[in-house]
Amino acid sequence: MIADGHTRRKWDRAAARYDFMVAGGQERRWTLPKRALFSTMGTGPILFVALGTGLDIPHFPADRDITAIDISPAMLERAAPRVAAYPGRLRTAVMDVRALDFPDAHFDQVFTACTFCSVPDPVRGLRELFRVLRPGGTLGMFEHTGSRYFPFKYLLDAMTPLSRLVGPDLNRDTVSNVMRAGFDVFEVRPVFLDIVKTIRARKPL
Numbered sequence: 001m002i003a004d005g006h007t008r009r010k011w012d013r014a015a016a017r018y019d020f021m022v023a024g025g026q027e028r029r030w031t032l033p034k035r036a037l038f039s040t041m042g043t044g045p046i047l048f049v050a051l052g053t054g055l056d057i058p059h060f061p062a063d064r065d066i067t068a069i070d071i072s073p074a075m076l077e078r079a080a081p082r083v084a085a086y087p088g089r090l091r092t093a094v095m096d097v098r099a100l101d102f103p104d105a106h107f108d109q110v111f112t113a114c115t116f117c118s119v120p121d122p123v124r125g126l127r128e129l130f131r132v133l134r135p136g137g138t139l140g141m142f143e144h145t146g147s148r149y150f151p152f153k154y155l156l157d158a159m160t161p162l163s164r165l166v167g168p169d170l171n172r173d174t175v176s177n178v179m180r181a182g183f184d185v186f187e188v189r190p191v192f193l194d195i196v197k198t199i200r201a202r203k204p205l
């Protein structure tokens with residue numbers, strides 16, 4: 001059990017302006033790569049981590065069985081109409097990804113979008129995803145990360161102390177974090193430079 005009131009309050013505060021900030025150009029740009037990633041959702045039990053206001057829901061294939069969590073009750077409140085409109089099974093719960101209230105090996109697949117830039121202690125969260133996935137189960141992520149290249153690396157490093165105050169870190173090495181949590185990474189696809197990417201990984205058998 002983690003009592004992280006600071007993270008919860010930060011995202012509760014962000015909830016009211018979140019759609020205004022990201023639902024325009026940014027979300028439209030990510031439609032195709034998000035749809036491609038979520039099209040790998042199978043028909044078994046799926047965990048979706050950090051639903052936010054539910055902007056990802058219209059990109060989910062229909063008729064899936066999805067449990068979606070978020071640390072922020074205010075985000076999930078705003079997601080409610082999109083949750084209700086999803087043509088399949090979609091239930092939500094307020095939960096911290098670093099302390100999931102699910103048994104071991106409970107899910108076939110886990111998906112995230114723009115999440116592991118925000119979770120404090122990301123490897124701890126990724127280890128929880130590893131625990132709740134069945135052996136052979138897959139993790140699919142749409143994430144923005146730090147960059148290896150000049151000048152982006154320095155810009156993202158310099159901006160992170162500020163961005164962290166209101167939202168995400170901009171300079172995380174999420175692919176390495178996924179490997180550190182025990183996953184086998186089998187696909188990394190660039191979406192924008194080496195900053196926005198999809199990552200697919202498997203829990204070894």
Ligand SMILES: C[S@@+](CC[C@H](N)C(=O)[O-])C[C@H]1O[C@@H](n2cnc3c(N)ncnc32)[C@H](O)[C@@H]1O
Pocket residue numbers: 007011012049050051052053054055056069070071072075095096097098112113114115118119120168
């Ligand atoms: C940048 S938003 C992304 C929301 C949504 N996936 C999207 O792309 O619009 C990050 C989300 O991560 C959630 N979050 C941050 N830390 C978390 C944690 N430890 N456990 C669960 N959710 C968390 C926040 O509440 C927020 O909704």
